[in-house]
Amino acid sequence: MKKWSALWLSAILMTALLLSGCGAKSEKDVINDLNKRYEKINSYSTNAVMTFHNHGKAQAYQVNIMYKRPNLYRVSLSDDNKANKQMI
Structure with a gap:
């Protein structure tokens, strides 16, 4: 029992x-x-696709974002044609 x-x-x-x-x-x-x-987290990196819709026209950008502690950031954008590139 x-x-x-x-x-x-x-x-x-x-x-x-x-x-x-x-x-x-x-x-x-x-x-x-x-x-x-x-x-x-000491660092990270990611890739993404951003699509803007403006007046019925879609514009896609490839985005790469990187971060490293304590305060280092890098953001790069480029369109599908690689004609427009920006880095922040």
């Missing part, structure tokens, strides 16, 4: 732990997690 009681108790505890871990995070929890992750 004690064996079954212990088994049921452990099953209930495991289920409770599993369900409590699946709760939604609050807005403050998400912001704190993002801040902790940001503090650990």
Whole structure:
């Protein structure tokens, strides 16, 4: 009888732990997690495509963004034809 009681108790505890871990995070929890992750990052790089729609005409730009701690940024833009290039 004690064996079954212990088994049921452990099953209930495991289920409770599993369900409590699946709760939604609050807005403050998400912001704190993002801040902790940001503090650990020393650098990052990403590539993207930006499309501007102006008077029914679409203009696509290739974007490359780089960051290196503490305050070095590089943003480069170029269009599909490589005719227009900008670096910030």
